[in-house]
Amino acid sequence: MVIMDAYSPNKETSLLAASALPRPPDQFTVLVVDDDPDVVEVLSFFVARDGYQVLKAYDGDEALRAVQAHRPDLVLLDVRMPGADGYAVCRCVKANPKMASIPVVLVTNVKGLGNEVAGLDAGADDYLNKPVNNVELSARVRALLRTKGLYDELEAQKDHLEDAVRERTAQLQEALEKLKGLDRLKTEIINNVSHELRTPLTQVKNAVDLIEGCTSPDEMSALVTAAKSASVRLERLVKNITELGAGLNMNFEPVAVADLIYQAIVAMRASRPMNGVQIEAVLEDDLPPVRADRMGLVRVLQHLLDNAIKFSPSGGKIEVIARRRDAGSVWIAVRDHGIGIPETELDNIFEQFYQVDGSTTRAYGGTGIGLAIVKLIVEGHGARVEVASKQGQGSTFSFSLPAITDS
Ligand code: ADP
DSSP, X not given: OOOOOOOOOOHHHHHHHHHHSSSOGGGOEEEEEOSSHHHHHHHHHHHHHTTOEEEEESSHHHHHHHHHHHXXXXXXEESOOSSSOHHHHHHHHHHSTTTTTSOEEEEESOOSHHHHHHHHHTTOOEEEESSOOHHHHHHHHHHHHHHHHHHHXXXXXXXXXXXXXXXXXXXXXXXXXXXXXXXXXXHHHHHHHHHHHHXXXXXXXXXXXXXXXOOOHHHHHHHHHHHHHHHHHHHHXXXXXXXXXXXXOOOOEEEOHHHHHHHHHHHHHHHSOOTTOEEEEEEOTTOOOEEEOHHHHHHHHHHHXXXXXXXXXXXXXXXXXXXXXXXXXXXXXXXXXXXXXXGGGTTTTTSTTOOSIIIIXXXXXXXXXXXXXXXXXXXXXXXXXXXXXXXXXXXXXXXXEEBOOOO
């Protein structure tokens, strides 16, 4: 049995020891291994007296199992044991990357350079000779636990950093995908725009060329009308394309839904012939404000109203509806009772420059950009444009926006 030196209590040293550790002593666990139960008890007593948690093992195999199961913060390991001796246990611990950071102190009663070299070869971190001096034991354990505690902190920070880097990388990847998407959209717009602008431009140019050599007043008047209508289309195209670009810059604020709807209706009445079509606002009382880009949403409603008027019969009726969808959102819809949209076309109509079947809707004029702008702006609000339509009966375009509530 190991004989310990008499313990001389030194409160100050022990307080200092505790304060030098990066975490409280009871958050460290020390595994004491010896085939002599008396030695285990004595060493455990001193380890516990310094405030650490203690685990005990009585041979090499039991020690290895305890290390694997409990991951102690330090192992006090007897060298000479039947079965796996201290060197073998130490080698196993140090060979496993998940356990290699656990400091191992070999406790031996065999003095001599050969033993120390064998211990160091096995990867031991320190040595204690039997009989173990309790002050030396306390100091060595404390020094190694301090290093182990700092190592644990570093590992935790490393994990935290790795998580943060992973999260940031995912965010950057997402932003990159978004940018790529915007870039594709830009290229698509540029390609489509040049194609779409060319047609009315050529029409204007041809009409003007023909006017030069024209002698008949009727023919000249027809050419001027053609040039005018092509230039109106050009003007509308340029306005919509500019809006498509502006749709990407949004400024969010609390917006009163009723104001928004009336603003869009008034602007609509002022900007185009109504063809006898009536617009009615159907608004639920006490609607909460929504978080939105005011100008963007007025544009959305204007485009939806413009289509609703365009595809309604003369004297038809349009409703602009706003009501609570649930506690957290407001549903806004524009409903007409016009020509409707074939079901097979519902997915296509939001594409830029797309118009349903030339023979019907091309006759109504337009640029095929309106719904692309609507989609861009509504999606910029984190929402989706829904469309419900039946040919010959009419269409309802709608979306929901987050409400700003008091709670
Ligand atoms: P346009 O300037 O041609 O109206 P939009 O992008 O606004 O372009 O609409 C695309 C197409 O979707 C229209 O040409 C039309 O075929 C169809 N559409 C849009 N709104 C309606 C509606 N309210 N009723 C019927 N068809 C519609």
